[in-house]
Amino acid sequence: xxxxxxxxxxxxxxxxxxxxxxxxxxxxxxxxxxxxxxxxxxxxxxxxxxxxxxxxxxxxxxxxxxxxxxxxxxxxxxxxxxxxxxxxxxxxxxxxxxxxxxxxxxxxxxxxxxxxxxxxxxxxxxxxxxxxxxxxxxxxxxxxxxxxxxxxxxxxxxxxxxxxxxxxxxxxxxxxxxxxxxxxxxxxxxxxxxxxxxxxxxxxxxxxxxxxxxxxxxxxxxxxxxxxxxxxxxxxxxxxxxxxxxxxxxxxxxxxxxxxxxxxxxxxxxxxxxxxxxxxxxxxxx
Amino acid sequence: xxxxxxxxxxxxxxxxxxxxxxxxxxxxxxxxxxxxxxxxxxxxxxxxxxxxxxxxxxxxxxxxxxxxxxxxxxxxxxxxxxxxxxxxxxxxxxxxxxxx
Numbered sequence: 537x538x539x540x541x542x543x544x545x546x547x548x549x550x551x552x553x554x555x556x557x558x559x560x561x562x563x564x565x566x567x568x569x570x571x572x573x574x575x576x577x578x579x580x581x582x583x584x585x586x587x588x589x590x591x592x593x594x595x596x597x598x599x600x601x602x603x604x605x606x607x608x609x610x611x612x613x614x615x616x617x618x619x620x621x622x623x624x625x626x627x628x629x630x631x632x633x634x635x636x637x638x639x640x641x642x643x644x645x646x647x648x649x650x651x652x653x654x655x656x657x658x659x660x661x662x663x664x665x666x667x668x669x670x671x672x673x674x675x676x677x678x679x680x681x682x683x684x685x686x687x688x689x690x691x692x693x694x695x696x697x698x699x700x701x702x703x704x705x706x707x708x709x710x711x712x713x714x715x716x717x718x719x720x721x722x723x724x725x726x727x728x729x730x731x732x733x734x735x736x737x738x739x740x741x742x743x744x745x746x747x748x749x750x751x752x753x754x755x756x757x758x759x760x761x762x763x764x765x766x767x768x769x770x771x772x773x774x775x776x777x778x779x780x781x782x783x784x785x786x787x788x789x790x791x792x793x794x795x796x797x798x799x800x801x802x803x804x805x806x807x808x809x810x811x812x813x814x815x816x817x818x819x820x821x822x
Numbered sequence: 823x824x825x826x827x828x829x830x831x832x833x834x835x836x837x838x839x840x841x842x843x844x845x846x847x848x849x850x851x852x853x854x855x856x857x858x859x860x861x862x863x864x865x866x867x868x869x870x871x872x873x874x875x876x877x878x879x880x881x882x883x884x885x886x887x888x889x890x891x892x893x894x895x896x897x898x899x900x901x902x903x904x905x906x907x908x909x910x911x912x913x914x915x916x917x918x919x920x921x922x
Contacts, residue, residue: 755844755857762855769853773837776848776855780839 549579549586550624552692555631556586557624563598566591569617572718574624576693576726587627591616625679628692629766635681635690636775637766642675642689643667644727645807648734649675649689653764659741659793661698665719666800673727679766684778688730696721733782736761737803738790747799749806750790757790758783826894830878830901830910831871838866847909856907865900869910875901 547560548571556579559570571578590601598616600607602623610616629637641652641660650672652660661677668674677696680689696719738752738760761779762768768775789806793799832838837848845863847856858866864885868878878901879894886893904910 753844753857753859754841755846755859758839758841758846759855759857772853773848773850776837776846777839780841780846784841 547582549582550574550577551579552577552628553632553690555628556583557627558582558586558588559620559624560588560590561592563591563593563613565613566617566620570620570624573621573695573697575695575720576723587631589620589623589627591620625694629679629681632681633767633770634684636684636768636771636778637679637681638761639678639764639766640680641677641696642680642731642733643672644675644689644731645672645734647731648807649731650735650737650803650807651680651689651733652737652739653761654739655764659739659796659799661696661719662796663737663739663793663799663803665696665698665721666796667804668721668725670800670804672804674721674725675727675731682733682778683730684771684774686730686732687782688732690730691727693726695719733786735787735789735807736782738788739799740790740792741794742792743794745792746795747791747793747802749802750792752788752790754783754788757788825898825902825912826876826879827874828912829871829874830869830905830912832866832869833909833911836909849907849909852908854907856909861896862900865897866904866909869901869904871911 546562546567547558548567549556549558550570559567561567588603592599592601594609598610598613600610600616600619600623607623608619610619638651638653639655641664642649643652643664652664654660664674664677674693674696675689676692676694678694680692682689697716698719699716736757738757758776758780761783762776765771765775765779771778787806789803791799791803833849835850837850839846839848843860845858845866847858847866848854849856864882865878868881873881875897876894879897880890882897883890883893901910905912
C-alpha cells in the first residue's frame, strides 16, 4: 500500500460535498487503506469537529467506534477495515438523505453519465476502469448519489477496486473470494461536476460470450434499479417513480460479457451513437 | 363461478406507473414494488370496480382475438395474485347486490 501525505497525527479526514468524516486510528495500515481508498475525497486539513470513526486495538481485537461509541469488535483487521469502509459510506449517505444513493458506478461521456447498476461481482468496476482508459471520465465505481431534483449523478470518487478475471463464473456467495486490487486513475480522469444520467448499463459477467447486449423488460429493470437504491425506503413511492421515469427516458443496456475490453468497446460504441435502434447489436460469441 | 362475477377494484394508495409498455405498481403500506408485463398491465387497467372478472376476460379476449376461455383462466389467475398482494379489492358486496 502506498503512502499518502494527507495521513497525519493518526487521523484522516474525508469530504463529500460539505460533509466531513474523520477516521482515527493508531494502526497505520487502517489510515493508509482509508487514505488510498478515498484518495480523491481527502481533505488537506483536519477540522476540529466532525463525524468520527475509529478503529483501535484492544486486547488483540479490533474495535470500531462511531463518535466514541463502540459499534462492533473484530478478531480480523481486514474485516474491521472492510466494515469501516461501509461505515464511511453510510455516514455520507445519512448526511445527504435527499439523494437516491445507488449501489452503482458511473462514467461521464461528453455531457451525459452512464450508470452501471448491479450487485457486487457483476463487473461494474472492471468495465468502468476500462472505459476510463478509453477517455470516459470517472464518477464512481460502487456507490453513486443521484439528485432526484436534477436527475444528475453526483461524483463520489472512491478509488475503484477491480476483481481479477479468474475466467469462470462464481455464485454470488463466492464472489468475495476473488482477489481485488485498488486501481489508481489519473487525476484528469476524475469528473468533478454532476452529470445528467443518459443511460443505464446492467453488466453481468458470463463466460458465454465476449460481449453482447441482451433484451430487457422495462418493469423488471425499474425494480432492479429500486433494489440497488440503498435508501429507497426513505423515498418510498418517489424512488420508484424516479426509477420508472429513468428507465423509460434513457437507453437501458443489459450487457453480458467475459472480455472487459470487448464489452467496453461495445458500450462505448453504443454510448456514442444516438439511435436506440442500434442497441440490438450482438458481439461475437466466444 | 362466483369469482367471475366479482368486480375487482384497485386498493387505495397503490401507485401505478407506466414504464414504456409495462407497468410498475408500488404499495406504500407494504413498501413493495411489483412489475407488470404487458398482459398483466392490461388486466390491471381494467380492474376499476365497474367490470366483473368475466367482463375483463371478455374484453381482453376481443382485444387479443383469442377465445374467452383461454383468456379467462389467465385473468382469474392474475386477479387472484393481485388480490393476494393486497393490490385489489374484490367487491363482493357489489356482486351480491347484482345477484339479488
